[in-house]
Amino acid sequence: MATQQIKKIINWFSPIISFFLIVGVWEFLVRAFSVPQYLLPTPSAIAVDFSNSIGSLLFHAGVTFWEAFLGFLIANVLGILTAVAFVHSKTLEKSLYPFAIALKTTPIVAMAPLLILWFGNGIFSKVAAAALISFFPSIVNTVKGLKNVDIEALDLFKSISANKWHIFSKLRFPTALPYIFSALKISTSLAIVGAIVGEFVGANKGIGFVILISSYHLEIVKMFSAIIAAALIGIIFFWVVSFIEKRIIFWTDTED
Template identity: 50%
Template sequence: MFAPKFGIRVIIIPALTFFGLILLWEIVDAVFEVKKIIAPAPHEIALAFVTEWRALFKATGITMLESVLGFILGSLVAFMLAILFVYSSTLRIAIYPYAVALKSTPLIAIAPLLILWFGNGLLSKIVMAALVAFFPVLVNAVDGLTSVEKDALSLMRSLSASQWQIFWKIRFPHSLPFIFSSLKIASSLAVVGAVIGEFTGSTSGIGHLINTSSYYLDTDVMFAAILMISSGGIIFFGIVSLAEKRIVFWR
């Protein structure tokens, strides 16, 4: 498996690309005299960071809290269900199609129901984040737990190992690369789910801030909010990736 090596190039190249794009954006904005309400220049967005930093950090913190809690909830439920699927094919046949149906349902269609059931506070956003994080973890966990080599299972059974011992010594370690691959995907999806929930109905968070800014045509604040939550999502993804390198050290 390919494992990226972190070094100075991994930091410098993206940084140079970022500053190059910012410079190009600034030049295009100045040459074509793009209106601030359409696409503010980078220096105008930077000014919005300075003037609205309290609101931006508070909103980002709330959205990231919803995302992390939803990520944990969705991942735990998915992993526990995956274990049940491994040991009960009947349960897998009975429930798996509904998990696929849930994944196929547009988030924007589910969000109003969650607001109705759980209110417009944190809980509905946590549930939304959990729903979008749930499916990739479920699929990869099932694949990881069931794709163990038959020879390894036969050896453990010949040694009179219990199902519990087989799980902890064979199935679980084998599934970790699969699980962490899905956790990295789920970490990003959880942020998306939380923001969509905030767009539908909330009194706080990045989604609420973007909605409010769009109402007052504060496009620079909208861009600043998008950059803030994107940065939060990148950091979240990086933390999960770092945990993968520490735990799945044999890859």
């Protein structure tokens, strides 16, 4: 019992310790070799800038998060619905799946200027970019999950002459839920990538905009603060989805 508790504490503290270790070494090396600020600032300088500009960072991160979240919602709602349609119609799957793959293989960076042209400089072009990049994992995972039904379970449903809706609602959908959640988790980071790429191409607010502007002005400290802010919204977004997943899917043994 006691050893287990000690283990728990070690597990909890070890990433914190390694974080400080890495940051410490970074700080030391930058100072020891007098690396110029515009190449690699010290962690302490970044921390000072981060806390000084927390208000503006929060605003821009909020904008990026909102774009990513809307894109995430649209992509996953459409992705899940399309997957459901695919599973129930082979013809539909065969005729549309190649386009989904084509969409996946086209880099979002290549399409971003077009999206700006179509949806303007505002939020919608970023939402579209976030949605486009998240759509494919959503559809692929959901299709996989919906098809991952045990044959004997299907036989069981058929033997009591269950209709398609029963099979979907009581068997296919719950079976697919763990897959859908892994798509949602992948989408969280992808949607943020999409939103930032959209902001790079044309925006006047958002984390991508801040990164771009600070690179023009060679304000590397500011850039680092923005990168950290982008990472943080990604982590929080992922964490919230994982939290909801753990609440809903209690029956699988997922590793921590």
